[in-house]
Each structure stands twice: as C-alpha cells, then as structure tokens.
Amino acid sequence: MTHAGAILRKKMAEGIVVCPGAWNGLVAAAIAKTGFEACYISGGATANASGYPDIGLISLTEMCRTIREVTAASNLPVIADADTGYGEIESISRTVVEYEINGAAGMHIEDQEFPKRCGHLDGKTLVSQSNMIGKIAFAAKSKLHHDFLLIARTDARGTDSLDVAIKRGCAYREAGADMIFPEGLRSKDEFITFAKECPGLLLANMTEFGKTPHIPASEFESFGYNLVIYPVTMQRVAMGAITSCLAALHDTGSAKDFENQMQTRQELYDLLDYVPGEPWKFKGT
Numbered sequence: 001m002t003h004a005g006a007i008l009r010k011k012m013a014e015g016i017v018v019c020p021g022a023w024n025g026l027v028a029a030a031i032a033k034t035g036f037e038a039c040y041i042s043g044g045a046t047a048n049a050s051g052y053p054d055i056g057l058i059s060l061t062e063m064c065r066t067i068r069e070v071t072a073a074s075n076l077p078v079i080a081d082a083d084t085g086y087g088e089i090e091s092i093s094r095t096v097v098e099y100e101i102n103g104a105a106g107m108h109i110e111d112q113e114f115p116k117r118c119g120h121l122d123g124k125t126l127v128s129q130s131n132m133i134g135k136i137a138f139a140a141k142s143k144l145h146h147d148f149l150l151i152a153r154t155d156a157r158g159t160d161s162l163d164v165a166i167k168r169g170c171a172y173r174e175a176g177a178d179m180i181f182p183e184g185l186r187s188k189d190e191f192i193t194f195a196k197e198c199p200g201l202l203l204a205n206m207t208e209f210g211k212t213p214h215i216p217a218s219e220f221e222s223f224g225y226n227l228v229i230y231p232v233t234m235q236r237v238a239m240g241a242i243t244s245c246l247a248a249l250h251d252t253g254s255a256k257d258f259e260n261q262m263q264t265r266q267e268l269y270d271l272l273d274y275v276p277g278e279p280w281k282f283k284g285t
Helices: 006-012 025-034 041-048 060-074 089-101 129-142 164-174 188-197 217-223 233-252 258-259 265-271
Strands: 017-020 040-043 078-081 106-110 148-154 179-182 204-207 225-232
Touching: 006 017, 006 148, 017 217, 025 040, 025 060, 025 265, 040 041, 041 060, 041 078, 060 078, 060 089, 060 265, 078 258, 089 106, 106 129, 106 179, 129 148, 129 164, 148 164, 164 179, 164 188, 179 204, 188 217, 233 258
Parallel strands: 017 225, 040 078, 078 106, 106 148, 148 179, 204 225
Antiparallel strands: 017 040
C-alpha cells in the first residue's frame, strides 16, 4: 500500500494542494465528496469541538482518534496538527509514530512554549531555536517511513520579526523538517519574501480573523507554496449557521425557516453511503 505521505507529495508536485479542516469523520467525508485532494486536522478546531480553547489541552490519544476517523471517512491524505509535540524529545518521537500508524500523511509541530495559543494571537513565547532544532532532528529520526511529512511551524513572526522567522525556518529545514510552516505572516510581500529566503516545501495557513489577509490558493501557489490549509473555516461556517438557527428556534419555537439551508436526510445518507434497510459496511482504518 502506498504511504499517504507519498500520495500527498505526488499531488504537491502537480500543483498546490488545498486542505480544508475537518474535526470529525462527517466533515471529512464532505471534504472528499466535494473533490478536495487532502484535508487537515486543526488542534484548535478539535479542541473547540470539545468545548476547549486552543491552548494545547487536546491529548495525543484524542488527536489520534480524530486522525483515524478523518482518514477512514475521507480516504484522503491527512495533515494533522501536533501543537508543541505533547512534550519534549521522547514524547515527540512517540507523537510521530502514533500519528503515522493512525494514518496521517504528515504532521506539524511548532516552536511555542507550552501552554501554546493560536498563532494569530499576541502574547506568545517561543522555545529557543536550539531546543526546536533538537526536537525536529529527533522527530525526523523517528519517522517510520521516509515519505511521512514532518512540518516545522515557526511563530517567530509574531514574537520577533520576519527575519527571525526566516532564520528559524531555514534552521528547521536543515535539522530535518520536510516542509516549513511560517505562521502569522501579515502580507503577500511577507509570504513572497519568506518563500525566496527559505526555499523548499512550504505550507500557508489561510485562517480568518487573524493576522493574514485573505489570499487565494492560486496566489499562494505563485508565491512558491505547496499546501494551503483552511483550519477552522468549515467550523466557523457551521457554527454561524447553528447559532442563527438556535436563536430563531429560541425566539419562535420553530426551525422551519432554516429547512432550505439544512442538509436533507437523503443528502446525509448519500454522504455516508448508507441505504436504510441494507447492511452498512464500516470503512475502518
């Protein structure tokens, strides 16, 4: 069986890969049915779905369960957020192995101190560059398959400057990262500069309400980026619809006005490949 990382690497060689975020199997199935070639699991979205903020409270076990659900439901290559790696070097080694055996095509770890916070918030603190280099080097040695994508995220743009982010990105690539994820860049020019100064595989984060302006995937590709993630977009859209419907139900005692916005029963069954009255084949992992 071809490794998921190899599949993703091949797709990136053909053009930029757009990865919408999934936090459960149902969303992952919708991503696949829509025709996307990969999907992403955000630690923040997974935490939010459990009622937690994005401060690193989701455990390795919880994330691995989500990875299994998303990979099984979508049959797509999945990139998964590993926050700060769930600990120091030994813990990061386990994280790499657990993510890989649970089906992820790759994962990213970041250079924030724990407890971390969303990369588009102020007030973050970073571990030393040498500490992060040690983590990356050992994580690279821990991969079960060479095609598993080890992605290093740097939050240095938010704590220091673009120059420091570039310096860290280059150092992380040299330490063994397959791809670099510069978080919280603030303009098209910054993305262009980073790509020129830190050549190689690059990930862009297109999140809403943050430091980064809206940039289309085609432009990221022209800048030199290979993968663009939309980590919380689908969750924000879903929660916007849910809260609007809840307000109407609370005020009027009816949700009838929202029926034209709902997924129908048949659409749900089609998404799940479910035919009532017939045995349903579990996709598994």
